[in-house]
Ligand SMILES: [K+]
């Protein structure tokens with residue numbers, strides 16, 4: 001019996017395949033649709049780069065979105081961003097619930113009780129909820145951004161940037177219709193906060209937001225409601241990382257890129273740097289001119305990224321939280337990591353550990369190849385290394401920040417960044433699972449065990 | 456019933472404690488013994504730094520071993536190196552055998568058969584073997600080095616450097632009696648090869664060497680002998696890493712630090728760079744003047760380090776080999792990693808994964824603190840970042856190479872490097888185990904499980 005091509009694919013292969021298809025369609029569109037840009041024709045490689053960056057909501061650019069593309073071109077990119085973003089958030093949310101992994105959470109969230117039986121989940125309804133919620137937030141964001149842009153851009157000029165940035169911010173895409181991203185609005189008391197809220201909300205994940213909503217309602221209605229362990233870890237880690245980043249960035253850049261700003265703007269921009277590093281990718285300072293401490297801290301935050309089931313990339317807040325819990329439990333001599341009176345299952349911890357190892361390995365290899373191909377041999381150009389390390393982490397975390405080397409990447413360099421963006425977006429474990437050869441009922445055998453000494 | 460202090464300690468605590476004691480005695484000796492150095496008095500912190508670097512066979516120095524210390528001072532440092540090196544190699548070898556982990560290997564090695572019953576192991580004899588073997592190799596090395604140094608230093612001048620470098624090289628310590636390490640001997644066809652052999656042999660581990668010896672004898676006697684999985688992984692990984700490093704280093708430095716050398720010396724020094732990065736720490740080029748690619752590759756090799764049960768540091772060759780095997784098995788859809796018709800037990804793989812995660816976490820944190828404390832705020836000094844990243848990896852891998860920032864480290868920086876050297880030497884997992892609070896027969900309970908989404 002022959003199965004159809006799509007039916008033979010495993011869920012990871014379907015997910016990776018659909019992303020690949022969207023990128024290829026985007027590339028084709030950028031090359032063939034008329035009137036998307038003016039000036040020199042876009043090469044196939046750059047079209048692929050731009051489409052990958054848009055679909056993977058990364059924001060690294062080899063051509064300037066603001067000047068190279070027409071409004072139609074920008075709209076096409078925005079469409080790719082919206083489809084990529086929606087694809088990620090619906091797919092992961094549905095998958096999380098479908099895998100039964102989050103049944104406990106959904107149960108608690110929907111019934112506010114601890115019934116053991118698996119509830120019926122309407123996946124179409126869930127997907128519709130996610131899409132509706134996305135559009136609602138983006139519309140509200142666009143409206144507020146319109147008010148923020150109004151004084152400077154006028155009632156006609158503020159419209160397109162407001163729509164574009166609302167979607168780009170909520171999808172954590174980092175594309176901008178301004179050549180210098182948001183540097184021109186670094187003292188704007190409306191634009192920056194609105195963008196920050198959109199980024200953070202887009203990076204928390206639908207299920208956590210749903211729980212937060214139910215939690216608020218339960219307080220109003222004086223009912224008992226317990227936030228799931230997942231949401232607690234997401235929220236705590238997010239707040240901690242944002243806070244730590246804020247303090248350090250203000251400290252590191254006080255006399256550098258923030259020197260010219262008044263105190264409130266210093267604090268606002270420091271917070272923005274902390275928010276944007278967690279996979280948004282807008283910038284209000286020039287990272288090429290920032291201190292090396294700032295850039296290294298940004299690399300670390302980009303590595304962590306946002307939360308599962310959201311628009312954000314990186315290895316995710318829960319992964320880091322679980323690794324910390326694991327370390328604490330081991331130091332205490334406990335067998336199982338636990339927090340807030342709940343234990344974390346063994347397979348979950350193993351998945352977190354595995355993700356961390358694979359991510360570090362991919363990044364070590366990616367940075368090394370990039371360093372080898374991009375930096376000119378035999379010439380010591382101090383500081384280049386950090387730029388390419390930054391670029392690799394930014395691509396893998398689908399962040400989109402850059403110290404300015406993206407447009408000058410070699411052909412090999414562009415391919416590596418494209419690959420890193422793609423692997424980072426679909427997740428290295430999902431990517432690996434999609435590559436896995438499915439064994440068709442062959443009897444698994446294994447060799448005799450033999451010990452190896454470690455460490 | 457009160458137990459004595461020492462008896463209450465767990466084996467990891469005993470191991471970590473004895474190293475700590477040796478370092479403290481070394482520090483005290485450097486401060487109080489007369490005639491060890493000339494010139495400005497050594498501060499307590501610098502004495503601690505030097506003692507830690509010597510006992511942990513690292514080789515990072517805040518004062519120049521060649522000019523600051525008298526021959527007596529150098530001899531005292533050499534004593535610390537020898538004690539530290541012997542401590543590591545005997546303790547780990549005995550522990551490996553005692554834990555029963557390597558019984559299969561010892562069995563094969565000693566009986567050349569596959570008897571299932573655990574053989575009787577004479578630990579005192581084993582320890583004596585290790586010590587005897589060490590002195591034998593060092594004596595042979597010193598003799599050969601004496602011949603190598605003879606033409607340039609004369610029959611009296613060559614003696615002390617030969618002894619010092621033989622011990623320092625075999626212990627992978629990296630201390631040198633020359634201010635510029637081995638840069639002055641970069642074209643010497645005897646000194647460099649001898650040092651390289653000493654380093655590699657010192658970094659393979661006693662049990663692998665013992666097996667190699669038995670393997671050679673079995674070939675001569677035409678008996679069957681199977682190298683253990685452990686030794687195969689150690690040897691394969693070592694050869695691969697040395698080869699890959701060799702090719703890349705020659706390529707990266709061809710027009711840079713190796714430019715002035717003739718072809719054979721280019722090749723020899725490229726190989727030396729590959730060998731020394733694996734925790735030896737001697738240098739024949741100025742790493743501060745090398746290309747950034749070279750320095751990043753050196754960082755990656757320093758991270759891997761040598762093999763278990765040897766003088767070398769790093770996360771060890773077997774750890775990397777197991778992670779690669781794990782990745783391959785997962786991509787093939789196999790449950791258990793295997794190689795050469797042998798499967799690797801689950802706990803061993805888990806230990807490798809855990810070690811990798813902890814090492815990366817320690818290094819990320821250590822590099823960040825170092826970057827934050829050492830690089831001047833508000834000033835963009837391109838290239839500083841790489842220097843401190845290099846320094847952190849060098850300390851943790853107990854390598855001892857430096858891009859030249861060690862003597863100018865701040866007080867905080869010195870403490871961080873001391874800590875990294877110590878944790879790297881005893882191993883982060885052993886260090887953590889030593890910190891673990893032992894639970895005295897309290898009933899372990901655990902909370903209800905709750906799921907968390909990862910990735
Ligand atoms: K982004």
Ligand SMILES: [K+]
Pocket residue numbers: 512513514627628629734735736853854855
């Ligand atoms: K060393």
